[in-house]
Structure formats: C-alpha cells, structure tokens
Amino acid sequence: MTTVQPAKEIYELGEIPPIGSVPEYMFAQVVRRERFGDPIKAFQVEGVKVPSLEPNEALVYVMAAGINYNNVWAALGVPLDVIKVHEQLGDDSGFHIGGSDASGIVYAVGRDVTNVKVGDRVVLHCGSWDENDPFIKAGGDPILSTTARIWGYETNWGSFAQFTKVQAHQCLPKPPHLTWEEAAAYMLVGATAYRMLTNFQPQTVKPGDIVLVWGGAGGLGTMAIQITKALGGLPIAVVSSDERGEFCKKLGAVGYVNRRDFDHWGLMPHWTNGDGYNKWLQGARAFGKAIWDALGERRNPRIVFEHPGENTMPTSIFVCDNGGMVVICAGTTGYNAVVDLRYLWMRQKRLQGSHFANDEQAAGINRLVMEDKVNPALSGVFRFEEVGVCHQLMHENRHQEGNMAVLVGAPHGGLKDLP
Ligand SMILES: NC(=O)c1ccc[n+]([C@@H]2O[C@H](COP(=O)([O-])OP(=O)(O)OC[C@H]3O[C@@H](n4cnc5c(N)ncnc54)[C@H](OP(=O)(O)O)[C@@H]3O)[C@@H](O)[C@H]2O)c1
Numbered sequence: 001m002t003t004v005q006p007a008k009e010i011y012e013l014g015e016i017p018p019i020g021s022v023p024e025y026m027f028a029q030v031v032r033r034e035r036f037g038d039p040i041k042a043f044q045v046e047g048v049k050v051p052s053l054e055p056n057e058a059l060v061y062v063m064a065a066g067i068n069y070n071n072v073w074a075a076l077g078v079p080l081d082v083i084k085v086h087e088q089l090g091d092d093s094g095f096h097i098g099g100s101d102a103s104g105i106v107y108a109v110g111r112d113v114t115n116v117k118v119g120d121r122v123v124l125h126c127g128s129w130d131e132n133d134p135f136i137k138a139g140g141d142p143i144l145s146t147t148a149r150i151w152g153y154e155t156n157w158g159s160f161a162q163f164t165k166v167q168a169h170q171c172l173p174k175p176p177h178l179t180w181e182e183a184a185a186y187m188l189v190g191a192t193a194y195r196m197l198t199n200f201q202p203q204t205v206k207p208g209d210i211v212l213v214w215g216g217a218g219g220l221g222t223m224a225i226q227i228t229k230a231l232g233g234l235p236i237a238v239v240s241s242d243e244r245g246e247f248c249k250k251l252g253a254v255g256y257v258n259r260r261d262f263d264h265w266g267l268m269p270h271w272t273n274g275d276g277y278n279k280w281l282q283g284a285r286a287f288g289k290a291i292w293d294a295l296g297e298r299r300n301p302r303i304v305f306e307h308p309g310e311n312t313m314p315t316s317i318f319v320c321d322n323g324g325m326v327v328i329c330a331g332t333t334g335y336n337a338v339v340d341l342r343y344l345w346m347r348q349k350r351l352q353g354s355h356f357a358n359d360e361q362a363a364g365i366n367r368l369v370m371e372d373k374v375n376p377a378l379s380g381v382f383r384f385e386e387v388g389v390c391h392q393l394m395h396e397n398r399h400q401e402g403n404m405a406v407l408v409g410a411p412h413g414g415l416k417d418l419p
Pocket of ligand 1: 068069070188189192214215216217218219220221238239240241244259307308311312329330331332333354355356357394397402
C-alpha cells in the first residue's frame with residue numbers, strides 16, 4: 001500500500017490524521033485470552049501497530065463503530081476462543097480487536113483494489129471470504145463458502161480501533177444523510193435480517209405476509225420490523241415489556257406480544273409425558289392467540305424470525321403457518337432446540353438456518369437505508385473507552401431498545417462528514 005508520510009507516530013482519539021496519512025500506531029480496544037470473561041473487563045484500550053494490507057484490502061479510518069452481540073461472545077471466550085481462530089488463520093498477534101460494524105474514511109488501499117479509493121466515505125459489512133475459493137468462482141453464494149469469516153469476530157482488526165482493515169468488497173457508500181454513529185449501527189444486523197427475509201424462496205416476505213419478530217426491540221428485531229414493513233409485510237414483535245412493544249410499534253410493527261405473559265419456555269416436554277406436553281401446548285396455544293389479538297385477525301405468521309433459539313423454538317414452530325418458515329440465525333438462549341416433527345411434516349413447515357449475508361444483500365439493506373425506508377434505530381452513543389460497558393449492558397439484556405455505537409475518530413456526535 002502507498003500512503004502519505006504521517007505527521008505523527010500515533011494520533012489521539014478524535015484527532016483526525018490528514019486523509020491518506022497512516023501513522024505507525026493506533027489506539028484499539030483489545031481482548032486478550034487472560035481477560036476472557038465479563039466484557040466490562042475483557043476490553044482494554046492499548047496502543048498497537050496499524051496493520052498492513054493484502055492486495056485486495058482497504059484500510060479505513062474508523063469514525064464510529066457499531067456494537068453487536070458477537071463481541072459479547074468474543075469477550076466471554078465462548079462458544080469460540082476467537083484468538084485461537086485468528087491463530088489458525090495465521091495471525092500470531094495474540095489478541096483480538098473486535099468490532100463488526102463501522103463507518104469511516106478510506107485511508108489506503110491494496111494494489112488490486114478498484115471499487116474504493118482513498119477519501120471515500122464508507123460503511124463496512126462484515127462478510128469476508130476467499131474470492132479465489134473454487135466454490136465462489138463457480139458462482140456459489142460467498143457466505144456459504146467454507147472460507148467465509150465474520151470480520152471483527154472470526155477475523156482480527158475489527159472496528160474497535162482507529163484503523164480497521166477489510167476486504168475492499170466489504171465497503172459500501174455511507175448514506176450521506178446519516179451521522180457517523182448512525183451509519184455505524186445498522187449493517188451487521190440489517191444485512192443479516194435482510195437475508196433472512198429475502199433469500200429463502202418461496203418463503204420471502206410478500207405483501208400482506210405476517211412476520212413474527214422475536215426480540216423486536218433488539219438489533220436484529222428493529223431491522224426485521226422495518227424491512228418487513230418496507231416489503232409490504234405485517235410485522236408482529238415479541239418483547240419483554242410494554243415500553244419495548246410501543247417502541248416496536250413506532251418502528252412499524254402492527255402489534256406486539258409480551259413474552260413475560262407466558263411461562264412455557266425452554267426445552268419442550270417429551271411427547272410421551274402427557275401432562276407436561278399438554279401444559280406446554282396450552283402455553284403455545286395461548287401465545288398463538290396473543291399473536292391473533294395483536295394482529296386483529298386469526299392468521300398465523302408465514303415467517304417466524306428466530307434468534308433466541310432453545311427457549312423459543314418449539315413455540316416458533318408451533319405458531320408458524322402451514323407451509324411457512326422459521327428462519328434462525330442464532331441461539332442466544334441455548335443451542336438444543338427441540339422440534340416436534342409432527343408440526344414440520346404434517347403442516348409442511350420449514351426450519352431454515354441463516355448466517356449474515358453476501359455483498360448483494362448488504363447492498364440491499366444499504367439501499368433501503370439510503371432511501372430512508374429503514375433507519376438505524378440508534379438509541380445509545382458511547383465513548384470509545386466504553387466499548388466494554390456497551391457489551392456488558394448487552395450481555396445482561398439491560399441495553400436500551402435499538403442499536404448502540406461508539407465514537408472512535410469522530411470528535412463528537414452529530415457529524416455527517418469531517419468537522
Ligand atoms: N448469525 C448471524 O449472522 C447473526 C447476526 C446478528 C446477530 N446474531 C445473533 O443474534 C442474537 C441477537 O442479536 P441482537 O443484535 O438482536 O441482540 P440484542 O440487540 O441483544 O437483541 C436480542 C433480543 O432478544 C430478546 N431476548 C432476550 N432473551 C430472550 C429470551 N429468553 N427469549 C426471547 N427473547 C429474548 C431481547 O428482547 P426482549 O427481552 O424484549 O424479548 C433482546 O432485545 C445474538 O445471539 C447475536 O449473536 C447472529
């Protein structure tokens with residue numbers, strides 16, 4: 001990469017180097033193996049060397065970074081030791097710089113990069129893969145490639161640092177109407193939700209379709225509600241408080257169900273356990289009725305947007321319409337979901353896994369944001385030093401509705417370009 005000679009070895013946070021001028025060092029929020037545990041302690045600010053680029057990569061000065069659940073997992077060290085994953089990919093830094101969402105300015109590009117140039121204002125999506133993988137070269141969906149990795153989680157050098165490095169195809173134009181912190185907040189959850197709701201034919205959102213959105217006030221949920229609405233569907237949110245429900249209605253949900261009104265969660269009783277199963281069935285039926293009440297008519301969701309997993313999956317399968325789909329991208333409450341196969345085969349329901357997105361789907365959500373049909377639902381803006389605090393709040397489900405971002409290079413909130 002060719003860069004302008006930097007004026008300084010390291011810049012203070014919020015002090016923006018001349019565009020194209022890359023210092024030798026940067027500040028980063030670093031997770032080390034000996035600190036795995038509560039996010040509030042796992043993340044610590046350190047000075048580290050700015051990484052060098054491969055020919056297909058871009059170095060981006062991070063103005064703001066978005067907070068996602070994946071770096072709660074990274075901090076805890078479960079279910080993956082991400083530092084070990086980096087080592088397996090040949091990265092011997094011995095640390096993890098997380099962060100899978102960012103807005104910023106391109107400061108340098110590798111020699112093969114043609115889609116972005118120094119000075120471009122960008123947002124970043126977190127899908128990285130080996131473009132030379134024969135599966136991708138043959139036209140396979142890159143996010144299904146065995147080489148696909150989530151940048152800033154499975155790969156190092158994420159956005160919780162002054163500079164981040166990404167594959168150039170991860171760069172998309174920053175929506176000019178958004179502040180840096182708004183622009184940093186939506187891509188990971190937005191592109192994930194976009195794929196879940198548009199990729200799996202024939203169960204894609206069609207006008208009039210009911211979509212049940214678990215965690216409607218959370219990161220994924222806020223995006224799923226708005227995408228469903230933009231595609232003409234009818235989103236119903238599931239939440240844990242009436243405040244969160246009202247928040248979802250403002251985003252476009254036609255109604256909400258408060259999951260605290262029910263107690264049939266968790267692993268489903270075995271079908272041979274008559275009393276236990278019948279009690280569970282009562283709960284699931286009551287939940288289904290609550291969906292009809294929220295909607296104002298007796299129609300079941302054609303798509304159930306899942307991510308809590310173990311606690312909710314049996315109910316999701318039960319309430320899904322005949323021929324509908326439960327699409328799932330996580331197991332926040334656990335991974336051992338029980339499926340009563342009778343509902344799957346008799347009612348011909350589909351259980352579909354989904355994981356992040358490809359370039360076209362990332363561009364798809366960016367277009368909806370550009371057109372102002374989806375807003376980033378940014379609810380909390382924090383200082384760079386508070387990366388650990390944000391993840392701790394998320395870990396404890398004590399964060400506010402919507403998405404969080406931290407200011408990195410942006411000297412203050414509210415800026416849409418350089419100060
Ligand atoms: N595979 C992928 O590509 C991908 C992409 C993005 C995220 N994810 C994963 O998806 C999960 C959610 O991410 P997020 O960004 O939406 O997180 P989030 O902002 O924390 O939202 C999750 C929501 O889940 C709800 N929830 C919590 N406990 C629950 C329970 N026991 N039962 C039902 N709902 C519960 C909460 O809402 P209420 O308390 O109001 O119900 C919360 O708002 C995480 O595990 C994350 O790692 C995966």
